[in-house]
Amino acid sequence: MRISVVGLGKLGTPWLAVLASRGIDVVGVDRIPGHVAAILNRRTPISEPGLQSLLSEATGRIEATSDIKAAVSASDVTFVVVPTPSGADGTFSNLHVISAIREIGAALRGKTDYHLVVITSTVMPGSTSGPIRQALEGSSGRAVGVDLGLCYNPEFIALGSVIRDMLRPDFVLIGESDGRAGDLLASIYERVCENRPQIRRMNWVNAEITKLTVNSFVTAKISFANMISDLCDRLPGADAGTVLNAVGSDSRIGGKYLAPALGYGGPCFPRDNAAFTTMARNVGARADIAEATDAVNRQQVGRVVALVRSLLLRGSVGILGLSYKPDTAVVEESQGVTIASQLANEGYRVLAYDPQALDAAKSVLGSQVEVLEDAEACVKAADLLIVATAWPSFKNIAPQAFHRTTGRLIVIDCWRMLPVSEFTNLVDLVYLGRSSEQDIELLPAVARA
Numbered sequence: 001m002r003i004s005v006v007g008l009g010k011l012g013t014p015w016l017a018v019l020a021s022r023g024i025d026v027v028g029v030d031r032i033p034g035h036v037a038a039i040l041n042r043r044t045p046i047s048e049p050g051l052q053s054l055l056s057e058a059t060g061r062i063e064a065t066s067d068i069k070a071a072v073s074a075s076d077v078t079f080v081v082v083p084t085p086s087g088a089d090g091t092f093s094n095l096h097v098i099s100a101i102r103e104i105g106a107a108l109r110g111k112t113d114y115h116l117v118v119i120t121s122t123v124m125p126g127s128t129s130g131p132i133r134q135a136l137e138g139s140s141g142r143a144v145g146v147d148l149g150l151c152y153n154p155e156f157i158a159l160g161s162v163i164r165d166m167l168r169p170d171f172v173l174i175g176e177s178d179g180r181a182g183d184l185l186a187s188i189y190e191r192v193c194e195n196r197p198q199i200r201r202m203n204w205v206n207a208e209i210t211k212l213t214v215n216s217f218v219t220a221k222i223s224f225a226n227m228i229s230d231l232c233d234r235l236p237g238a239d240a241g242t243v244l245n246a247v248g249s250d251s252r253i254g255g256k257y258l259a260p261a262l263g264y265g266g267p268c269f270p271r272d273n274a275a276f277t278t279m280a281r282n283v284g285a286r287a288d289i290a291e292a293t294d295a296v297n298r299q300q301v302g303r304v305v306a307l308v309r310s311l312l313l314r315g316s317v318g319i320l321g322l323s324y325k326p327d328t329a330v331v332e333e334s335q336g337v338t339i340a341s342q343l344a345n346e347g348y349r350v351l352a353y354d355p356q357a358l359d360a361a362k363s364v365l366g367s368q369v370e371v372l373e374d375a376e377a378c379v380k381a382a383d384l385l386i387v388a389t390a391w392p393s394f395k396n397i398a399p400q401a402f403h404r405t406t407g408r409l410i411v412i413d414c415w416r417m418l419p420v421s422e423f424t425n426l427v428d429l430v431y432l433g434r435s436s437e438q439d440i441e442l443l444p445a446v447a448r449a
């Protein structure tokens with residue numbers, strides 16, 4: 001079996017490499033010549049932990065081209081992993097998917113043997129049975145379900161752990177045109193996955209709804225935790241960390257994603273939840289929980305900015321972490337970036353450091369923020385510090401960098417990650433969701449204001 005993967009971006013390239021690493025011959029396709037050239041040279045066109053070593057090891061099994069027709073003609077299965085950008089109303093555009101499908105269909109006109117087309121891109125419910133099927137049948141001249149399979153098969157991955165998430169998924173979601181198509185796709189996952197995940201097979205629309213529902217539910221959990229966090233901020237003696245740890249011990253609830261921290265960001269959670277809301281509204285259903293989830297999420301940056309305002313009248317705020325999560329350079333919908341921007345607008349001097357996302361953050365924040373090339377310099381220059389992304393390397397910053405000759409540095413540790421034993425004697429640690437029973441001493445910068 002040979003598999004083609006159309007779209008060699010943040011998801012497509014790891015998928016190509018993972019398939020090859022499990023002994024499958026693959027051919028990747030992208031419109032961007034640089035991505036194709038990178039794959040041909042066994043270099044990764046995108047940054048993702050573990051990806052480069054998979055590409056280097058899979059020599060001989062990976063091809064790449066910008067010619068969809070050639071790739072489809074030479075393969076049995078084609079995955080479509082192209083962007084589906086969100087429109088102003090929150091729905092995903094099928095423009096790139098349809099364009100790719102038309103080219104795939106044209107290639108299939110000249111191919112007589114069975115072919116399976118798999119949509120990995122996130123699409124709105126109704127897309128696979130509607131415009132995608134129509135485009136595939138129209139361009140190929142073949143009927144889906146006879147000698148042509150069509151599946152919707154989104155991935156549940158997080159940037160920074162894409163390879164691990166692909167190799168060891170909690171479950172595999174397959175929306176299938178028919179049993180033959182679903183059997184073939186399931187057999188690929190049985191070969192690729194290192195664990196034995198549940199494979200949930202269903203019709204297209206159920207799979208499309210399931211994908212959005214998973215992300216909408218997870219974001220609801222995050223916002224629920226942040227709602228408790230806001231409550232505990234205001235109740236003397238309360239700590240949302242203690243409360244939510246206990247709540248998460250209930251097996252009906254579970255502890256994952258139940259932490260008092262910043263809101264969610266990145267290229268998937270915010271837009272999937274917004275799409276869920278629009279999907280519901282479009283059919284006359286209500287999506288009150290998804291809407292509240294989004295509203296609570298939007299309040300989280302304001303909570304941190306208000307906290308800074310209450311602790312430091314003016315001066316320098318250091319921000320550790322600008323990527324939307326650790327192990328990625330992506331800053332889309334990053335809470336750290338939004339906090340930096342709002343504090344700069346309020347007149348603070350904002351200094352920031354991130355292990356990978358400085359270039360991306362600079363392109364968004366411009367001159368609003370001074371980016372520093374190392375974490376220690378950021379800590380040393382700050383009058384108040386915010387840990388905005390839980391990069392593990394922040395735990396290794398030398399404690400001396402936090403030491404102040406006058407007063408103590410205030411650290412808003414949004415992820416409660418700095419080792420308390422080393423830091424409580426050195427800095428004033430402020431946690432989201434924990435009421436302060438004692439006033440924190442003002443910083444010298446405040447006292448001078």
Ligand SMILES: NC(=O)c1ccc[n+]([C@@H]2O[C@H](COP(=O)([O-])OP(=O)(O)OC[C@H]3O[C@@H](n4cnc5c(N)ncnc54)[C@H](O)[C@@H]3O)[C@@H](O)[C@H]2O)c1
Pocket residue numbers: 006007008009010011012029030031032035081082083084096099100120121122123154155156157158159267268
């Ligand atoms: N990135 C994530 O965390 C993530 C997670 C889950 C789902 N998804 C979904 O996966 C899809 C792809 O996301 P991504 O992050 O990999 O996007 P991306 O922008 O990183 O990569 C997409 C690639 O597709 C290429 N492309 C576009 N049209 C093409 C065409 N007609 N032929 C060949 N190549 C084409 C682009 O040049 C680009 O390299 C989206 O629908 C997204 O919602 C992404």
